[in-house]
Amino acid sequence: MEDRLRLAILDMNAGRPNQGMRCIRDIAAMYSSAFDIDEFDVRSKNELPDLSYDVYISSGGPGNPLEGDGVWDKAWYNLVGDLWEYNLANQFGKKYMFFICHSFQMACNFFELGTLAPRKSTSFGIMPVHLTKYGENDPIFGSLPDPMYAVDSRDFQLIQPDLDVFRMHGAKILALEKIRSHVEYERAIMAVRFSDEFIGTQFHPEADPIGMKIHFEKPEIRETVIKNFGQAKYDTMMDHIDDPDKIELTHNTILPLFIENAMDTIFEQNAVLV
Numbered sequence: 001m002e003d004r005l006r007l008a009i010l011d012m013n014a015g016r017p018n019q020g021m022r023c024i025r026d027i028a029a030m031y032s033s034a035f036d037i038d039e040f041d042v043r044s045k046n047e048l049p050d051l052s053y054d055v056y057i058s059s060g061g062p063g064n065p066l067e068g069d070g071v072w073d074k075a076w077y078n079l080v081g082d083l084w085e086y087n088l089a090n091q092f093g094k095k096y097m098f099f100i101c102h103s104f105q106m107a108c109n110f111f112e113l114g115t116l117a118p119r120k121s122t123s124f125g126i127m128p129v130h131l132t133k134y135g136e137n138d139p140i141f142g143s144l145p146d147p148m149y150a151v152d153s154r155d156f157q158l159i160q161p162d163l164d165v166f167r168m169h170g171a172k173i174l175a176l177e178k179i180r181s182h183v184e185y186e187r188a189i190m191a192v193r194f195s196d197e198f199i200g201t202q203f204h205p206e207a208d209p210i211g212m213k214i215h216f217e218k219p220e221i222r223e224t225v226i227k228n229f230g231q232a233k234y235d236t237m238m239d240h241i242d243d244p245d246k247i248e249l250t251h252n253t254i255l256p257l258f259i260e261n262a263m264d265t266i267f268e269q270n271a272v273l274v
Contacts, residue, residue, distance in 0.1 A: 005266060007035040007259070008049035010076075012061035012102050015044040019215050020060050020100070023206035027255045028057070034263055048075045051086060051095065055262050057255070060101030060204055065156055066109060066116060077110055087197055092269045096262035098255065099200030105156055107200050108192065111169060114161040119154065119188075124225075125233060126240040126247055127152040128178045129190050129203060135174035138193060140257045147178070149246035150190075150203035151212065157188035158202065170195060177202075197262075205254035212241050 009024055028037050035055070040047040043061065058076075068074070080097070087094045099107040109116050128147035135141040141148075161173060175191035190202045215221055216238065225234050240246045 003267075003270060005035045005055065005263065006053040007031070007037045007055045007057070008053040009037065009039045010049070010056060010058040010103070011039060011041050012043055012059045012076075014061055014063065015041070016062060018060075019211040020204055020206055023208050023211055023251070024057055024059060024100075024255070026208070027206060027251075028259070030256065031259050031263065035259075042076055043072050046072045046075065048072075048079050051082060054095065054266055055259060056083070056095065056097040058097065058099050058103035058107075059206075060103065060153075062102070065102050065105035073106070076106065080107060080110055084195075084198070087195065093266070094197050096197045096258070097199075098258050099198075100206065101154060101202060101204055104192070104200035104202050105154075105158065107194065107198075108158045108189075111171070111194060112162065112165055113169075113171060113192065114158050114165075114189065116156060116158055119157050122228075123152045123154050123157070123177070123188075124229060125152060125237045126150070127203070129175045130178065131175050132173050134172040134193070135191065138172075138174055139261055140199065140254055141174050141191065143253050143257060144250065145245070148175075148250055149240060149243075150201070150205065150250050151207035151247055152177075152203045154202060158192075159186045159188055161189060174199075175201075199258060201254065205250055207247055208251045209241050209248050212247065213238075216241075 007028055009028060011021055013021060038049065040049055042048060049056065083095045083097060105116055108114065126149055129150050131141055131146040136146065172193045173189055174193055177188045177190050188202060191200065193199045216225065222234065
């Protein structure tokens with residue numbers, strides 16, 4: 001292919017080893033015939049891509065999404081703002097960006113979409129995620145059942161959406177966390193389409209069954225999960241890992257469709273401009 005596209009993976013894990021980056025790399029590699037792929041260690045090395053890429057995927061990561069060192073976080077926010085402004089100023093050749101978990105929280109903070117607050121307790125496991133009417137009609141999420149299932153691992157959450165700000169940006173809430181009728185806590189926002197080009201999830205759409213199983217079958221990880229969440233939670237999670245209609249379906253749908261939709265739109269626009 002003559003006109004190769006460029007894809008940037010932003011590693012937000014602060015140097016910590018994790019399965020998420022492997023999964024993102026594996027999904028991106030499926031499209032290596034169309035994309036040149038580069039990776040940037042944002043939090044450990046202050047590496048950020050420029051605006052020359054077509055597609056950006058910003059990973060999850062540890063810690064408080066409202067805190068940074070004043071260097072990498074400022075540079076990350078600047079990149080998001082610059083890409084957003086670029087898209088507003090250009091009818092064609094727009095830039096596509098996907099935000100995962102920690103990056104999603106930071107993006108929601110950047111766009112001031114609602115209240116980003118600590119959870120009462122860590123949300124952890126394979127959880128049902130419910131689609132909104134916008135999610136059901138979304139070009140990506142509309143391909144998934146309601147509820148869909150996703151890997152959830154977070155200490156913070158986006159609640160109390162500012163609907164005026166959502167309307168101002170043209171943003172849409174695509175999914176909400178599981179219905180918990182036994183508690184009075186507000187349901188967290190689990191996915192947002194910020195624009196046609198920007199989308200993000202509070203959960204980990206990149207997670208695959210193989211990596212999850214290897215990780216949670218490690219004795220030290222298994223013991224930690226059972227100690228913190230109980231044997232029943234661990235057993236349910238392991239059952240869900242083996243179900244092809246749960247995280248495997250999510251893994252095979254969300255990021256691949258994001259990349260494919262971006263790629264198709266870019267090539268269509270390029271063909272029109274020739």
